[in-house]
Amino acid sequence: MKSKQNPEVRFPGFAGDWVQRKLRDVVERVTRKNKNTESSLPLTISAQHGLIDQITFFNKQVASRDLSNYFLLENGEFAYNKSYSNDYPWGAVKRLDKYEQGVLSTLYIVFKPTKVNSNFLVSYYDTNRWHKEVSDRAAEGARNHGLLNISASDFFDTELKVPVEKNEQEQIGEFFKQLDKKVALHQRELTTLKQTKQGFLQKMFPKEGESVPEVRFSGFTGDWEQRKLNTVFKDFIVPMRDKPKEFSGTIPWTRIEDIEGRYINGTTSGQYVSKETIKSMNLKIIPKGSLIVSASATFGVVAIVNNDLITNQTFIGLVPNNNFNVDYLFAFFKSTNIQKKMKRESAGSTIFYISRKQFEEMTGEFPILEEQEKIGNFFKELDVIIALHEHELDALKEMKKAFLQKMFV
Incomplete structure (x- = not known):
């Protein structure tokens, strides 16, 4: 079957066929060593950050102390890491953008573009178009110590299709460069929002041993009241260990995977x-308006129950008394102080586990209902904004993925 000559989507004004080139014809291999220790910055490849220094990524240097025999990489040069993973089944190729220089293990293959637009090449290696070329040349079944068995010569022998016109290469490269900037901006905004939320979860609830929080809405001055959770919740529902034997009814059987943001609505x-079945097995229904909190396994998971449901023993269901706001209680369990307290309660277990009795006896500070409602609504609105940013970021990533599929051959 004849392979495609041109991409599915092109910028207007370009009509010429794309041409097939060997990588060695459009790039030049770089083998310079860090002999005089020009750089002391060892690099690694990250899915999100590209070529990044090891200390930032790993919190430590994994390279050897003597870096003189490492490759010296200059800004704008590319590196192919033959290490494979789930995210990178055929390794990864990234360009050095963050630093002027850095060093890499000689296991990497380093090169610089000579007859192809650099930004075009960055985007090309974000696609999977080059995977078959590598797989055809890597020795079958010869993955050794996490590395693909492909030589530098074979890697440079791989072929790619490129536009004949430099202007088309430039436009494609610039398009994805701007799209990447937009993705990075949304990612930074999302990270900042999440950090802001964590700050408020620490400051809008009293620290241990204190009766008022550091940050408070105006108009509220009284001390918060310390209470045991058995005075806050009228029921603590511990799910049965047994999984339903039959699934045919209307009450959702839910798992941790069914949580969507702050809510658990049903079953995916x-x-x-x-x-x-519920009656015959004596299963416990967790009613709408309750909270579920992870009592074992995954730590610190909390969700508001939007519909009556059955869940497994990962969770305990907490049914609030009428004078407690469920949005406040959701934030309460997410707060720094309570997360620490839950961790302490589970200490001594080989896995995270808190019993019903421990939940009932756990204490926390609670303001009057009006202040609870203010705090609960504040975090609810903040979660809506975070969810919106997450949705926008996911949409941008999907859009990039679609364009990468359609704009390269």
Whole structure:
């Protein structure tokens, strides 16, 4: 079958066929060593950050102390890491953008573009178009110590299709460069929002041993009241260990994967339990308006229950008394102080586990209902903004993925 000559989507004004080139014809291999220790910055490849220094990424240097025999990489040069993973089944190729220089293990293959637009090449290696070229040349079944068995000569023998016109290469490269900037901006904004939320979760709830928080809405001055959770919740529902034997009904059977942001609405597995099964197995329904909090396994997971449901023993269901706001209680369990307290309660277990009795006896500080409502609504609105940013970021990533598929051959 004849391979495609041109991409599915092109910028207007370009009509000429793309041409096939060997990589060695459009780039030049770089083998310079760091002999005089021009750089003391060892690099690694990250999915999100590209070529990044090891200390930033790993919190430590994994390279040897003597870096003189490492490759010296200059800004704008590329590196192919033959290490493979789930994210990178055929390794990864990234350009050095963050630093003027850096050093890499000689296991990497380093090169610089000579007859192809650099930004075009960055985007090309964000696609999967080059994977088959590498897989055809890597020795079958010869993955050794996490590395693909492909020589530098074979890597430079791989072929790629490029536009004949330099202007088309430049436009494609610039398009994805601007798209990457937009993705990075949204990622930074999302990170800042999440950090801001964590700051408020620390400052808008009293620290241990104190009766008022550091940050408070105006108009509220009284001390918060310390309470045991058995005075805050009227029921503590511990799910049965047994999984329903039959799924045919209307009550959702839910798992941790069914949590969407701050809520658990139903089941994505399509599994529902009948009232007859619930009765015969003595299963526990967690009612709408409750909270579920992880009592074992994954630590610190909390969700508001939007519909009556059945869940597994990962969670305990907490049914609030009428004079407690569920949005406040959600934030309460997310607060820094309570997360630490829950961790302490589970100490001594080989895995995270808190019993019903420990939940009932746990203490926390609670303001009057009006202040609870203010705090609960504040965090609810903040979560809406965060979810919106996450949605926008996901949409941008999907858009980039679609364009990468359609704008390269």
